[in-house]
Amino acid sequence: MIEVTEFTDPACSWAWGTEPKLRLLRWRFDDRFAWRTVLGGLIGDMNKRVENFDPVRMGPHQSKYWREVYKLTGMSYPVHLEWMLWSTEPAGRAVKAAELQSDEAARRVLRRMRESIFIYGRPADTSERILENARGIGVLDEDRFARDLESDVAVKAFREDWEETRRPNDYVINLQGDRPGIGNVKESEGHRRFAFPTLIFRGPDGEATVPGWCELAEYEAAMETAERGSTANPRNDPSPDEYFSRWPTATQKELDVLCEGDAPDGTATYDWGEGTFYLTPDEAKARGL
Numbered sequence: 001m002i003e004v005t006e007f008t009d010p011a012c013s014w015a016w017g018t019e020p021k022l023r024l025l026r027w028r029f030d031d032r033f034a035w036r037t038v039l040g041g042l043i044g045d046m047n048k049r050v051e052n053f054d055p056v057r058m059g060p061h062q063s064k065y066w067r068e069v070y071k072l073t074g075m076s077y078p079v080h081l082e083w084m085l086w087s088t089e090p091a092g093r094a095v096k097a098a099e100l101q102s103d104e105a106a107r108r109v110l111r112r113m114r115e116s117i118f119i120y121g122r123p124a125d126t127s128e129r130i131l132e133n134a135r136g137i138g139v140l141d142e143d144r145f146a147r148d149l150e151s152d153v154a155v156k157a158f159r160e161d162w163e164e165t166r167r168p169n170d171y172v173i174n175l176q177g178d179r180p181g182i183g184n185v186k187e188s189e190g191h192r193r194f195a196f197p198t199l200i201f202r203g204p205d206g207e208a209t210v211p212g213w214c215e216l217a218e219y220e221a222a223m224e225t226a227e228r229g230s231t232a233n234p235r236n237d238p239s240p241d242e243y244f245s246r247w248p249t250a251t252q253k254e255l256d257v258l259c260e261g262d263a264p265d266g267t268a269t270y271d272w273g274e275g276t277f278y279l280t281p282d283e284a285k286a287r288g289l
Helices: 013-032 055-073 089-099 103-118 127-133 142-149 152-165 216-226 240-246 252-258 281-286
Strands: 002-008 033-039 186-188 191-193 198-203 206-211 249-251 268-271 276-279
Touching: 002 013, 002 216, 013 033, 013 055, 013 103, 013 216, 013 252, 033 089, 033 103, 033 152, 089 103, 089 127, 089 142, 089 152, 103 127, 127 142, 142 152, 198 216, 206 216, 240 252, 249 252, 252 276, 268 281, 276 281
Parallel strands: 002 033
Antiparallel strands: 002 198, 186 191, 198 206, 249 276, 268 276
16 A cells, blocks of 8 residues: 555645546555545635735635636636635634544545535635535535534644644755746745645655646656556546546546546536536535535
8 A cells, every 4th residue: 555645725726626636546546545635724814814804805816816727727716706715724624524434524525615615616614614515425424523523623633734734845845946836845824834735655665745736647656656566557547427426526627537528417517607517416406506
């Protein structure tokens, strides 16, 4: 098994843009990974970063920034961002609360937090909004999740992730360059931290760090560094039906990267403003669409 540590945040547009590649990587090689997700906390408190912070007024400005990232990644951005989230820490804590139930529950909650921003333009940045966006996740006990969301255990788990993110390794500290999405060390509220996303692969043959916006081939090369021969005999890429049997939602970019095909008949659709978002019927019902 290759140990993978993924540093990420629900509101990072580069991490959102990387979703198609990471889904494909995990589809092809998931049985070879021991995967751990670290929620790094991109935004602590916008009220401390922006004078007279107005979440509604800031929405259009932030939407324009995310549109520029969309031009490079092909993943959606919130065309009509109703408000800028005041912090990403509540959503990060939500993922750690779901993780107390299972890794799959945590992945599903993280995806819902991202979709609240980059699809629906209504960021889940309070406990009430988080619970609303977590409804109908089949693998999640919602009553327990609501309790755990406010628990000391979830707060401690998120804090440990926050601190780990702020111990960047020498590779990212010394990384040079200025290309868009480069994963060199970042400054955040007085602390140095890993960029989002950053993946670290560790195995019997070595360790490799893949920071920022990268090609799929860089992740596969990191696998080979961690364990020689680990990319041999990958699983065949999914058909559209296989895709939706594993994941309940997809952007067009995800379908293009993973399936090279259209969504199956009967898939529900949602117009996010400049494209189509696809959902299984059960997911669409859970989302009130």
